[in-house]
Amino acid sequence: MTKQSPDRALHELSATELTDGYRRGDFSPVEVAQVVLAHVERWERHLRALYLLRPEKALEQARASERRWLRREPLGPIDGVPLTLKENISTEGDPTPLGTAAVELLPAHADAPPAARVREAGGVVIAKTTMPDYGMLSSGLSSFHPLARNPWNLAMTPGGSSAGGGAAAAAGYGPLHVGTDIGGSLRLPAGWCGIFTLKPSLGRIPIDPPYMGRAAGPMTRTVMDSALFMQVLARPDPRDSMSLPWQDIGWHQADAGVEKLRGLRIGLLLEAGCGLAVMPQVKAAVENAARIFERVGAHVQPMEPFMTLGMLDGMDHFWRMRSHADLKALPPARRDKVLPYIRAWAESAAGMSGEAVFKAFSQFHVTRVAAVNACRAFDYVISPVSPVPAFAAELPSPTNDPMRPLEHIGFTVPFNMSExxxxxxxxxxxxxxxxxxxxxxxxxxDDLGVLQVARAFEMLRDPQRPWPQPPSEALDHVD
Known part of the structure; x- marks a missing residue:
């Protein structure tokens, strides 16, 4: 069993360390929830990562878990572990604003699949996490939620659209967090906040509502915590018409050691083929990662870019039209509450013809075919998550231009479309x-294989900086 390190606070422990501690009686879910909530209180006025933070409800769940552990009857592998859910993952009885002030705040009728799975497994839901309007930004800028910030540098964005989830994981708001991703919304905040995430194969984690390219996934500090969380999240749910048939995957086998890398064919993609140029420091870090893979026997081969501006623009224009239709259906007073950037972006599609919309939509399939063909020669492909690091928190996107909104997702979006x-x-x-x-x-x-490769890299990579800590109470907070 893992022993609690005397120099680590309870909020810094992994999910496995917490459940091992509960099993031994070293501490209880109530003690852990209290420590996490106190840590959140020190951080949250700076980060603004949470929505519906209700300490008493969290403690009520923790007390129920404590009783189960005393009876030696935990509900599952995360019983008593503090966690958060992205705001757009519905929880019964709570409003789901989708990050925007334009949405009517009506209580959800039921838990969405990820929320249902964590409750069934005894997870302690500390809060929901913030997101931008309709999840259509890679930042924490929202017309409904306060501006979310990056714990590594409060002047910077945590990314998005799983903005609060990325910030919460990096800041130590418990070990487990759930976000969603349709073009990079898990991986971008994970990359910019220094955490780990898995955007699984489409349908691996049931979600409601399902949508082409949309996936839910774990956001954690470590690979093995995500692997543990997959045991819970990847269970079936009939509400997802796009879900995969359930498989009994050995998620506990995610630590296959560095030997997993020996002999693998790994593609190295350093240019997306469209969008922003890769910043030299980002390129150097990815090249260093490639050398780490090579040193343990992987065969790394450079790849030619396969994305094109036409693919990216097609997806962008289709999403504009979808959002334009959604906004057009709103009463004018509510439509006026949407972020101006999102409105300008969506309303630019007003003049699109049916033929133009069809041609734009066809680029989703073109992207899928290009990604599958480009990856066919390799076991795995490594690349930057984003061509640039985190940008200013107040900006909706790196370009700050609604006519060039997606130029940073050229590396991430193809794998949503290819599933x-x-x-x-x-x-x-x-x-x-x-x-x-x-x-x-x-x-x-091959979700398990991606986890195994990531775990091997986690063991081999250069030493990591300490996780960020809350600013001194003597400092003025950022509004």
Whole structure:
């Protein structure tokens, strides 16, 4: 059994360390929840990562878990572990604003699949986490939630759309967090916050509502915590019409050692083929990761870019039209509450013809075919998560231009469309001490293999900086 390290607080322990401690009686779920909530209180006025933070409800769940552990009857592998859920994952009785002030705040009728799974397994839901309007930004800028910030540098964004989840994981708001991803919304905040995430194969984790390319996934500080969480999240749910048939996958086998890498064919993708140029420090960090793979016997081969501007623009224009239709259906007073950036982006599609919309939509399939073909020669593909590190918190996107909104997702979005699993793991830091994410993508359905490769890299990578700590209480907080 893992012993609690005397120099680590309870909020810094992994999910496995917590449940091992509960089993031994070293501490209780109530004690852990109290410590995590106190840590959140020190951080949250700076980060603004949470929505519906209700300490008494969290403690009520923790007390129920404590009783189960005393009876030696935990509900599952995360019983009593503090966690958060992204705001757009519905929880029964709670409103789901989707990050925007334009949405009517009506209580959800039921828990969405990820929420249902964590409750069934005894997880302690500390809070929901914040997101931008409709999840359509890679930042924490929202017309409904306060501005979310990056714990590594409060002037910077945590990324998005799983903005609060990335910030909460890096800040130590408990070990487990759930986000969603349709073009990079798990991997971008993970990369910019220095944490780990897995965007699983489409349908591996049931979600409601399902949508082309949309996936839910774990956001954690370590690979093995994500692997543990997959035991819970990847259980079936009939509400997801796109879910995969359930498989009894050995998620506990995610630590296959560095031997997993020996002999693997790994593609090295250093240019997306469209969008922003890769910053030299980002490129250098990914190249260093490639050398680490090579040193233990992997065969790393450079790849030619396979994304094109036409693919990226097509997806962008289709999403504009979808959002334009959604906003057009709102009463004017509510539509006026949407972020101006999102409105400008969506309303630019007003003049699109049916033919133009069809051609835009066709680029999703073109992207899928290009990604599958490019990856066919390799077991895994490594690349930057983003061409640039975290940018200013107040900006909606790196370009701050609604006519060029997606130029940073060229590495991430193809794996949503191809339905391939793709992870983000920290591989270095900029000269400004901001994290740099390495993307590891695998063949479709090889979610466990991606976790195993990520775990091997986690063991081999250069030493990591200490996790950020709350600013001194003597400092003025950021509004």
């Amino acid at each position: 391939q699993p793709a992870a983000s793991i920290n591989c270095g830091y900029t000269s400004d001490r901001l994290p740099i994410g390495l993307q590891i993508a695998g063949q479709r359905f």
